[in-house]
Amino acid sequence: MREITYKEALKEALREELKRDERVFLMGEDIADPFGGAYKVTLGLSPEFGTERVIQTPISELGTVGACIGAALTGMRPVFDMMYIDFVGMAMDQILNQAAKIRYMSGGQAQVPMVLRTQGGMGRSSAAHHAQSLEAFFLHIPGWLVAMPSTPYDAKGLLKTAIRLNDPVAFIEHKLLYNNKGPVPEEEYTIPFGVADVKREGDACTVVAISKTVEFALKAADTLAQEGIHIEVVDPRTLFPLDMETIIQSVKKTGKLLVAHEAVERGGFGAELVARVASEAFGYVDAPIQRLCAPNTPPPFARQMEDFEIVNDVKIADRVRKLVRGEL
């Protein structure tokens, strides 16, 4: 199978959906050519589809996220490009009180088929206003769906599904994944929301990881395999809907669970997952459930401090070793 980057996979999804459905349009700051978006995902799309469908906006997140909601409520299917997830605060009322609630408050009359594409994560010394992982924000607001693709294949298939769904989707990419290459079929495909992907099979321990942390988990799996420890890496791909069945099945097999993500530990996705495993599969776990997340600080600037915070393969492997040896 051909290999393309995460960035190219996303662009293909956008291009295919723009071609397929004339109601789909893109909106965001600096997304048109020649800049083509901060991470170049939309580069080339404005010449192809015109600036009426690849709408470059002023720096006005509250107004433009609101505009996507208004357009979605009246028959369009906007894909908003929020350059950094850290900027969601600027648009929070529209995200929290409008997009998430109009369908419910109207008794099901309305639909908000919009995608909020954004990216987060540390690793580029971007500091605290450009490196957060805020998926838990969206996860905590009933009304939003949350997708966090870790590979080019998942990125394309999930984005195409997100655009076709009739509910608002927070589609959260990672700034260090854009140039990762991976197999993506030439022919069209979509990936349903709520279906986890077991990215590595194993029996020693279940590692649930999301986004960029999946890559680290797989690297840790390689290291550990050489030591005879075979971990199972489960990537939920969407945090809501969440495929608990696959996760619990894995936990039943391994008896151990480690949840790894880049967001801060307190109130994160890991907390939710651990609570659910504890209540739904308590009898199958034979060691303390582990969370491996960033400490509860804003993302630091200096590289050495950032490295200190990021959950990487070394930290995952280390924690798994202790877990399987019964040291925790």
Added chain:
Amino acid sequence: MSKKSQSSAPKDLTREQLIAMFRRMLLIRGFEARAKQYFEAREIAGFLHLSVGQEAVSVGACSALRKDDYITSTHRGHGDVIAKGCEPKFAFAELFGRTTGYCKGKGGSMHIADFSQGIIGATGIVSGALPTAPGIGLSIKMRKTDQVAVCFFGDGATAEGGFHEAMNLASLWQIPLIFVCANNLYGLTQPWEKTAYQCELPRRAATYNMASACVDGMDVVAVNQAVRDAVARARKGGGPTFIEAKTYRYWGHYVGDPGTYMPEEEQKEWRARDAIDSISRRLQEWGYTTPEEDQHIRADVDAELDAGIEFAKQSPLAEPESALTDVYSEFDVWGNPL
């Protein structure tokens, strides 16, 4: 400002249109009077923000719209949604938490919506609909229809960032959107003139190169005229308009607010210029209604509203478990595909 016994009948509005406006205004006032009564009797829960006094703004504006045009409204939205076409009985049912309510009991007073006639909904957040509204205008432009949208809000919303972002985007995109600011002089308890250093609102529109007007919000004909001009311009691709309608909120911020911060003399002055009294009197001056017809219209409205209350009270209460539906279109609350 309306001048007693001096106006002649507006040439571009028919008798039927003017009587329909009068009737709608009565419907709104009667709706809110009854809502207040049942709220005070604790048969209606939650909050109730009444727009009594402001009927001419809602009705003047919505009478310039077609059924397929859009409106967004505010926490004080009963008047706007009824003016656009909401039927009182389904709106009452919503306030009573019944299955027959516009939102099946999930919205209540602050969130009445009827998408089938372009009522995108009221919002409980001051300025909440302002950023959304330019998207409606943009969608109209992209779908190449000749619809328009009206975004209602109050003076309080003009200090919010969303107001400025919406004005800028509407102007930048030249979309068919009409901003109608019902300036009722108070944001909760704060007098409007103490919340801004620049209180001439049309001058704010001017900074966005947007057409604007300031009208007497107690005169339904004047409001209608201004909005019709804006609608005509918008339908032809002439872009957005900002309209300030100066009006007054008779009954305080919410039911239970004694409104002691509103000077008595000021209240008297505004009530003396009451919009419903004014159109009622003028209809008779213009020879469009007799006193008997006037009374007949009022009795007819009362009957509709009383029947609406009856309908609401007879309707089944929404099941507690129905709270679990309508969060998503495609999934249940546990994330299972529907």
